[in-house]
Amino acid sequence: MKNRRLVLAARPGDLIKSSDLALQEVNIPDLQEGQFLIRVLYLSLAPVMKFYMLDGAGIEQPLQIGDLMRGRGVGEVIQSRHPDFQVGDIVQGKCGWQEYVVCDGSPYYMMYKVRQRSLPYSTALGVLGMTGFTSYFGLYEVGQLKKGDRVLVSAAAGGVGSNLGHLARIKGASAIGLASTDEKCNLLTEKLGYDGAINYLKEDVSERITHYFPEGIDVYFDNVGGEMLDQALLHLRRYARVVCCGRISQYQDLHSASYALQNWHKIGATRSRMEGFFIYDFEPHFPKAEADLAQWITEGKLQYQEDILEGLENMPIALNRLFERKNVGKQLVKIFLD
Ligand SMILES: NC(=O)c1ccc[n+]([C@@H]2O[C@H](COP(=O)([O-])OP(=O)(O)OC[C@H]3O[C@@H](n4cnc5c(N)ncnc54)[C@H](OP(=O)(O)O)[C@@H]3O)[C@@H](O)[C@H]2O)c1
Secondary structure, eight states, X not given: OEEEEEEEOSOOOSSOOGGGEEEEEEEOOOOOTTOEEEEEEEEEOOTHHHHHHTTOOSSSOOOOTTOBOOOEEEEEEEEEOOTTOOTTOEEEEEOOSBSEEEEOOOGGGOOEEOOOTTSOGGGGTTTTSHHHHHHHHIIIIISOOOTTOEEEESSTXXXXXXXXXXXXXXXXXXXXXXESSHHHHHHHHHTSOOSEEEETTTSOHHHHHHHHOTXXXXXXXXXXOHHHHHHHHTTEEEEEEEEEOOOGGGSSXXXXXXXXXXXXXXXXXTTOEEEEOOGGGGGGGHXXXXXXXXXXXXXXXXXXXXXXXXXXXXXXXXXXXXXXXOOOBEEEEEOSOO
């Protein structure tokens, strides 16, 4: 059997070119005792992957030229010589950008069995995976969401953001989302549980935030950093929480200086708190989040949004979509076509 895999061939510039990755076809070795073979069904895309490719100093190690592209996937166990993984199990973990994974179950892979078999397997990478957990713990633990809170979310129609309108509503809070197109804004209010939406590319953001929340915001869930964060700071209420989830507006270019915040003083003036987090720090609590999120989906309280391309070759295009503002919901690639 053959495996096809994408390895880093060159560090990308602005957008990723197909020549930045090399498609390799390699033999799949016979399994050793303690190993199992996964056929990958879906791979997940995340903005931080661009950062790995650029040699960015983040929480995780950057990639070196020739390394298999890193990323999580969901797949089916098709052969096993491991006592804990059986043929037919659906698993999710660090698969890398490839069609098959020979896995030994070691902690590096963070390989879990997918428990929610009644929902599409793609959800194991989206709303019931790291993306959903980031929404859940970011809003509830880091954001300390309370009933009646007023929540502002950037990249609200993205993977993490698309869950946050419903998660706010479930706890009796109201949420306004920022997005780059009218289509995304309509989706936020019509499907994704937001009470209002702001097209930040064409509307006066500050004026619109004041329109929705004249008394200011209690939680700003920041997915983008930069200028949007700066504007949001001006609208903080007393004891507000700024959830520093991500900063996609700053991921493109490692050589330019980061955006320098002007409105820092609002943190002190409002006795507010800014806090970053890394989702893997919540790993012991993932089962609780997964159970809650699955229950809310089943009860119709949480609707999720996915954006799925097909074929391993389309992984670079899918990653670029995050930076081109094209994705609507969680960006995924289905690896084998039906
Ligand atoms: N802390 C953690 O452990 C953790 C875990 C997972 C993810 N994250 C972070 O969470 C954030 C969301 O992740 P995700 O995977 O769900 O990605 P995502 O929100 O789907 O990212 C893509 C979206 O970002 C927006 N965007 C792209 N370029 C932008 C720019 N220059 N300025 C402003 N907005 C821009 C676009 O939305 P619009 O078209 O609406 O602008 C785009 O659709 C990312 O920053 C990610 O790094 C953090």
